[in-house]
Amino acid sequence: xxxxxxxxxxxxxxxxxxxxxxxxxxxxxxxxxxxxxxxxxxxxxxxxxxxxxxxxxxxxxxxxxxxxxxxxxxxxxxxxxxxxxxxxxxxxxxxxxxxxxxxxxxxxxxxxxxxxxxxxxxxxxxxxxxxxxxxxxxxxxxxxxxxxxxxxxxxxxxxxxxxxxxxxxxxxxxxxxxxxxxxxxxxxxxxxxxxxxxxxxxxxxxxxxxxxxxxxxxxxxxxxxxxxxxxxxxxxxxxxxxxxxxxxxxxxxxxxxxxxxxxxxxxxxxxxxxxxxxxxxxxxxxxxxxxxxxxxxx
Ligand code: A3P
Numbered sequence: 001x002x003x004x005x006x007x008x009x010x011x012x013x014x015x016x017x018x019x020x021x022x023x024x025x026x027x028x029x030x031x032x033x034x035x036x037x038x039x040x041x042x043x044x045x046x047x048x049x050x051x052x053x054x055x056x057x058x059x060x061x062x063x064x065x066x067x068x069x070x071x072x073x074x075x076x077x078x079x080x081x082x083x084x085x086x087x088x089x090x091x092x093x094x095x096x097x098x099x100x101x102x103x104x105x106x107x108x109x110x111x112x113x114x115x116x117x118x119x120x121x122x123x124x125x126x127x128x129x130x131x132x133x134x135x136x137x138x139x140x141x142x143x144x145x146x147x148x149x150x151x152x153x154x155x156x157x158x159x160x161x162x163x164x165x166x167x168x169x170x171x172x173x174x175x176x177x178x179x180x181x182x183x184x185x186x187x188x189x190x191x192x193x194x195x196x197x198x199x200x201x202x203x204x205x206x207x208x209x210x211x212x213x214x215x216x217x218x219x220x221x222x223x224x225x226x227x228x229x230x231x232x233x234x235x236x237x238x239x240x241x242x243x244x245x246x247x248x249x250x251x252x253x254x255x256x257x258x259x260x261x262x263x264x265x266x267x268x269x270x271x272x273x274x275x276x277x278x279x280x281x282x283x284x285x286x287x288x289x290x291x292x293x294x295x296x297x298x
Contacts, residue, residue, distance in 0.1 A: 002063045002064075003085075003089070003090065006068075007071060007091075008069065009101055010101065011090075011099060012077040012079070012100070012101070013077075013094075013102075014035065014078055014081070014254070015059070015082070015102070016081070016083070016102070016158075017082075017085070017087070017105045017158060018273075019146070020147050020148065020233070022082055022108040025240045026213060026218075027106045028055070029212045029213040030177075030188065031104055032047065032055050035210065036195060047213070047221075048221055048223075050223055054241070057072055057079075057082065059072070060083050074278065084147065086149050086153065086157045087158050088157050095161065102167075102191065102192060103158065104170050106161070106170060107159075107173060108276075109175060109276045110141070110174065110246075110276070111249035111257075111261050111262075112174070112246065112249050113141075114137060116248075119136055119242055123239050125286060134252060138253075138257055142260060142261065152264065152269070153268075156268070156269070156272060158171055159171050167239065172187075173276065173277075175246050182210055185209050190259075215241065215244030219241035219244070224241055225238055
């Protein structure tokens with residue numbers, strides 16, 4: 001309602017959209033560095049001095065109860081904004097075909113999302129409050145009790161929009177970006193209408209962007225290593241970096257939990273054309289990873 005009433009969308013707006021813990025930090029960094037690639041030197045890049053959340057404005061945080069949107073109204077075009085809101089909550093003036101603003105969405109295997117959320121929730125747990133058990137987190141997640149609504153509905157909202165309006169919504173999967181970061185960066189640049197030129201390809205700009213935004217590089221920047229919690233920002237930059245891996249759920253979820261989550265996912269996505277890569281359980285201690293086609297010891 002606040003966005004409907006107060007936000008003034010521009011046709012050039014680029015919205016980075018995610019359900020929490022699906023790769024918001026990573027996608028913010030990637031899109032920021034793609035669209036600003038001619039403005040900064042990679043060795044002295046803003047991403048080496050600031051967390052992506054300080055470079056990409058979080059829409060929900062800027063549209064407050066009093067309706068003031070001054071902080072984002074003053075930004076130059078094209079504005080890069082970030083959101084966790086489901087697609088269905090955006091006003092028609094942003095989602096219908098007459099609007100030119102674009103959404104880049106990333107989602108992730110819900111088993112990894114749950115594990116990431118659970119760790120994150122416990123990091124932010126106030127002192128004196130007992131930790132959230134994995135069982136409790138699992139139960140809530142499966143029931144759809146998540147920030148910004150049930151995970152599966154969030155994904156489907158953007159997925160369906162990407163099918164109906166492929167020029168407006170691009171859907172990425174965390175697992176695909178991990179596997180083929182160069183291809184995904186090119187895809188995002190093409191989608192945003194700023195494809196890499198042959199000169200840029202020769203200069204390996206795509207490779208520079210992938211390196212700059214990699215988990216290894218970003219999590220090792222001083223700005224992301226230090227504890228930056230404050231009253232204004234109760235979440236520290238370092239809280240957004242944990243492992244950054246595909247399939248870490250095998251270290252936490254029981255086979256029953258993973259089976260239940262896979263079943264929900266299958267039911268929810270049936271007939272939609274959307275699926276996540278699956279890890280096939282071969283024995284109690286080995287998984288076949290369809291991403292890298294290798295056997296992984298649990
Ligand atoms: P894990 O908890 O599985 O490690 P969000 O940014 O949406 O809050 O998501 C956080 C998750 O993304 C965490 O996952 C975090 O480690 C991972 N992440 C953060 N930066 C990343 C990067 N540059 N590349 C890959 N994953 C990253």
